Amino acid sequence: MNLSLDRDYWSARYKHNQTGWDIGEASTPIKQFLDQVKDKSLKILIPGAGNAHEAAYAYNLGFKNVFILDFATLPLDNFKRSYPSFPSDQLCCEDFFEHEGSYDLILEQTFFCALDPSLRSKYAKKMSSLLENDGVLAGVLFNRNFTHEGPPFGGSKEEYLRYFEPYFDIDIMETCYNSIPPRQDSELFIRMLRV
Numbered sequence: 001m002n003l004s005l006d007r008d009y010w011s012a013r014y015k016h017n018q019t020g021w022d023i024g025e026a027s028t029p030i031k032q033f034l035d036q037v038k039d040k041s042l043k044i045l046i047p048g049a050g051n052a053h054e055a056a057y058a059y060n061l062g063f064k065n066v067f068i069l070d071f072a073t074l075p076l077d078n079f080k081r082s083y084p085s086f087p088s089d090q091l092c093c094e095d096f097f098e099h100e101g102s103y104d105l106i107l108e109q110t111f112f113c114a115l116d117p118s119l120r121s122k123y124a125k126k127m128s129s130l131l132e133n134d135g136v137l138a139g140v141l142f143n144r145n146f147t148h149e150g151p152p153f154g155g156s157k158e159e160y161l162r163y164f165e166p167y168f169d170i171d172i173m174e175t176c177y178n179s180i181p182p183r184q185d186s187e188l189f190i191r192m193l194r195v
Ligand SMILES: C[S@@+](CC[C@H](N)C(=O)[O-])C[C@H]1O[C@@H](n2cnc3c(N)ncnc32)[C@H](O)[C@@H]1O
Pocket: 005, 010, 011, 021, 022, 023, 047, 048, 049, 050, 051, 052, 069, 070, 071, 072, 075, 094, 095, 096, 097, 109, 110, 111, 114, 115
């Protein structure tokens, strides 16, 4: 892959409104997952959050310990303007791989597929290092390949298990039953626990 998927690349995508991944609200799988989580004190990280619709949804549900991370400033500035009461020290403008912290729950929504596939194993290891013991990584991963060059980059359950099994107990990695219509049958819902 020749394209450098760095901060400048993603910042330009936001600047030129080339944000086809952004569904304008929290995704149904994440919404329905969060609706079932009773403990509102959980410390939650949403990496590669972009416009962070999932964070807004969680915050409005009563999760106040939600941290948003993205290395592009534009979406974070937009979020700040839209949600002025959201604590600004919970907005992290930083490279995911350099972030330090400890979370109970990390939510994945079109972040994994945005990274160069050569980073997948590093992503799994970093995610596990950011979770408390028994902390949970949950969300969606594409379960398809794309004909055009990514991002997004696709993949399969078989491939993903290779990255995650060394660091996680895989509780769920199954075809998602509540994807948004354009992603129907092309996502896996994941819920895995740090070992
Ligand atoms: C495809 S977008 C998804 C945004 C959001 N999750 C959504 O679904 O709308 C990928 C996001 O990951 C961010 N990103 C990519 N690599 C990153 C890295 N190494 N550290 C932090 N953010 C990163 C980009 O800036 C971009 O906002």
